[in-house]
Amino acid sequence: MLKVDSISKTFRSLRNVVRALTGVSLEVKPGEIVALLGRNGSGKTTTIRTVCGLVIPDEGSVSINGLRFGQPNYMAQLGALIDTNRVLFPRLSPFENLVYTCAVRGMRRPKARERAKYLLDLLGLWEKRNAPAQTLSKGMVSKMAFAVAIAHDPPFVLLDEPTLGLDIDAAEVLEAQILGMAKAGKGILLTTHQLEVAERLCTRVAILSGGRIVVDKAKEELxxxxxxxxxxxxxxxxxxxxxxxxxxxxxxxxxxxxxxxxxxxxxxxxxxxxxxxxxxxxxxxxxxxxxxxxxxxxxxxxxxx
Ligand SMILES: Nc1ncnc2c1ncn2[C@@H]1O[C@H](COP(=O)(O)OP(=O)(O)OP(=O)(O)O)[C@@H](O)[C@H]1O
Known part of the structure; x- marks a missing residue:
């Protein structure tokens, strides 16, 4: 289980103090798709970045299957799509980016190449497999960012606005893939402003308002x-x-x-x-x-x- 336990975060700079999160708790169980919803600035990305260890909370903790951030194997349990505009290595091709990602997460080369081919095929990027990633269109970069996030087939996946900027067909492929992953027992935490996407995909809804969770319930119950x-x-x-x-x-x-x-x-x-x-x-x-x-x-x- 992925567990966010009472995290609070205040960002401080010389000019500003922003209380981004206050006592945020939530859980994602295997097979669940939890939609983390909220208006702009409500704290969704900060929550997701905290789970990835990119933000260190002032209070509270995150854990995956009992492992805290920083413990060996924590990151191996996790795939994260945080910025759909960014490619890991812009000068390398999609194929190379994916093989590298799989390899650093411990996959052997032949398996990594197979997985890269599968994902590029799935997302309609096979034709662009050898083009430098920096020459891809915005939508293609988004698809690649998704592929990189799930490349090593982790049990928990964080997706920050995964369908942003995708055309209708690509969004459908992505949604089908997300549903398939959940069916296969992966736990997924996703944010989106497209509420119809959340309604189609999620099993649970958590809503953030002003950095606090204001509701956290099974979708059907809600x-x-x-x-x-x-x-x-x-x-x-x-x-x-x-x-x-x-x-x-x-x-x-x-x-x-x-x-x-x-x-x-x-x-x-x-x-x-x-x-x-x-x-x-x-x-x-x-x-x-x-x-x-x-x-x-x-x-x-x-x-x-
Ligand atoms: N690195 C940072 N330094 C200072 N303030 C930050 C930082 N990151 C986030 N914040 C502030 O924390 C609050 C929550 O931001 P966050 O990005 O988590 O919101 P969000 O719900 O993801 O919003 P959006 O829907 O617009 O992406 C905002 O007020 C934001 O300005």
Missing amino acids: LEMFDLQSYRVTFKEPVGLPELPFQHTLDESGRVLEVILDYPEQLYELMRRLHPRPLRSIEKREVELAEIFRSYTARKESHSA
Whole structure:
């Protein structure tokens, strides 16, 4: 299991003090795909960089199968895609980059070459296998960065915005590969701003807001919980709304109100506030991850959405 245990991090410079993470804990079990979500600056990359040992936390620790960062074999358990714009050795070809990566992680040459060929084929980079990596397009570099991250077939993989900048086919290949890896028992921690990607892939959702984890739940449980709290109210005629202390939106016609309550029992309070506006129907509706994300990360701004 990959375990992040109560990490906190403050970045200090002469001019600035930034509290990036406060008591962040999360776990990734084998076979799980955990989506670490959050708005810009919420601390996702800092969390991932801490797991890779690129950021040293002020407090807390990270471990993989009981091994702490710095212990022998910690890094062998881990593959990380942190910067999709960077190639390890820009002057070497994709093939050479991959063979090198596999070899330094202990793979024998013939196996490393086989693995490099497999990954280049898989990601549609075989034609470019001998071109200097610095001549690849942005999308190709992203694919290579992904290939390098998983090259040595590690049991845990960190992916910071893996589908950023990829075309639709490449993104599909990557998503299929990520799902396949999880099926094969790998534990995956990924960040993305594309919430539909998270919804398709993840088994668990952790949301960071202001450097703190505000929710960490199995995706199905989270969706079910919100389905119970999400209602569509249709009015017989366009209405003006009273002050509503729940996340809500009224459509352009002024007749359809969508509300997410904090808990189902607040339905009574909602009805009380809407009285005496003429109601046509009230129904439960299914929510998408994007709405749940909004409700956890923008609660303050969204009441009057
Ligand atoms: N090396 C650093 N020095 C100073 N501040 C930093 C450093 N790295 C990150 N930060 C700050 O820590 C906070 C969290 O940044 P982080 O990159 O982890 O956010 P993020 O959730 O990955 O954001 P994004 O979605 O924009 O990539 C931000 O306020 C950022 O400016």
